[in-house]
Amino acid sequence: QPMSEYQCLKVETRGRVGIITMYRPEALNALNNQLTSEITAALRAFEADPDIGAMILTGDGKAFAAGADIKEMQPKTFSVVYSEEFITATWEELTRTRKPVIAAVNGFALGGGCEFAMMCDTIFASEKAKFGQPEIKLGVIPGSGGTQRLTRFVGKAVAMDMILTGRMIDAEEALRIGLVARVYPPEQLMEETIKAAEQIANYGALAVMAAKETVNRAYETTMSEGVRFERRLFHGLFGTADQQEGMAAFLEKREAKFTGR
Numbered sequence: 001q002p003m004s005e006y007q008c009l010k011v012e013t014r015g016r017v018g019i020i021t022m023y024r025p026e027a028l029n030a031l032n033n034q035l036t037s038e039i040t041a042a043l044r045a046f047e048a049d050p051d052i053g054a055m056i057l058t059g060d061g062k063a064f065a066a067g068a069d070i071k072e073m074q075p076k077t078f079s080v081v082y083s084e085e086f087i088t089a090t091w092e093e094l095t096r097t098r099k100p101v102i103a104a105v106n107g108f109a110l111g112g113g114c115e116f117a118m119m120c121d122t123i124f125a126s127e128k129a130k131f132g133q134p135e136i137k138l139g140v141i142p143g144s145g146g147t148q149r150l151t152r153f154v155g156k157a158v159a160m161d162m163i164l165t166g167r168m169i170d171a172e173e174a175l176r177i178g179l180v181a182r183v184y185p186p187e188q189l190m191e192e193t194i195k196a197a198e199q200i201a202n203y204g205a206l207a208v209m210a211a212k213e214t215v216n217r218a219y220e221t222t223m224s225e226g227v228r229f230e231r232r233l234f235h236g237l238f239g240t241a242d243q244q245e246g247m248a249a250f251l252e253k254r255e256a257k258f259t260g261r
């Protein structure tokens with residue numbers, strides 16, 4: 001899909017970093033079918049582009065995303081959501097990308113917006129960010145992984161508190177409980193996120209991919225199986241040119257030139 005054809009996204013590149021900005025100013029970037037389908041297309045395009053090494057997902061204006069589009073959801077019935085595989089059909093490409101994706105949360109990340117951020121590999125937040133799972137107020141529960149991911153990231157007490165009361169937390173609390181990695185003043189958020197993404201994108205692509213895959217494994221398996229998985233990939237990286245180059249460069253006191261091979 002050519003970039004100019006997106007209606008609900010702004011897509012751009014900065015060096016080896018692909019930036020996807022959710023853009024529905026009339027609805028605080030609420031996630032309707034058009035927006036989630038376009039995110040899937042944009043992620044696939046960056047994933048396939050050898051000149052891109054890392055991605056950023058962010059939102060335009062005062063929201064990251066204010067959740068699933070309630071106007072689009074309200075008339076849906078069980079038979080509709082079940083047969084169209086609502087959420088599963090168009091929302092989960094973020095969990096399939098092998099290149100790292102950083103969520104730059106600039107404002108409201110509520111409901112599906114918070115869940116989208118949690119599907120990314122790490123979250124950087126602006127001091128103005130607000131996170132919440134307010135679905136309980138709408139007569140439902142989080143439906144794109146929030147009950148599982150939030151609980152694993154911050155523990156049961158805080159997850160239950162947020163999901164049962166629907167209360168929002170600010171960036172400072174999100175940092176304290178481990179939901180986000182870094183917090184910046186609003187005007188510095190994008191610049192600093194791009195810096196981190198560029199740093200990642202310039203390392204050896206195979207090591208980056210293996211690091212992401214291995215950390216994610218920690219959420220899917222036991223400690224001993226996870227460590228075994230890590231050890232196999234670690235060993236495997238000794239078959240790459242980037243391992244030879246990275247270690248030689250250190251010993252020769254020069255910068256490594258990684259080729260992704």
Ligand code: CAA
Pocket residue numbers: 026027028030031066067068069070071087108110111112113115134135138141142143144146
């Ligand atoms: N869906 C559709 N439209 C939304 C929306 C959403 N999730 N969130 C905001 N909007 C729209 C508002 O309806 C409003 O449109 P109009 O100007 O046409 O009335 C516009 O965006 C601006 O919003 P507000 O006037 O409400 O802005 P505010 O600054 O007063 O409040 C807010 C901001 C607290 C985020 C408030 O908009 C809000 O509570 N939004 C809903 C948040 C929510 O419940 N999200 C969960 C959705 S359910 C879900 O996500 C399910 C899942 O797990 C997959």
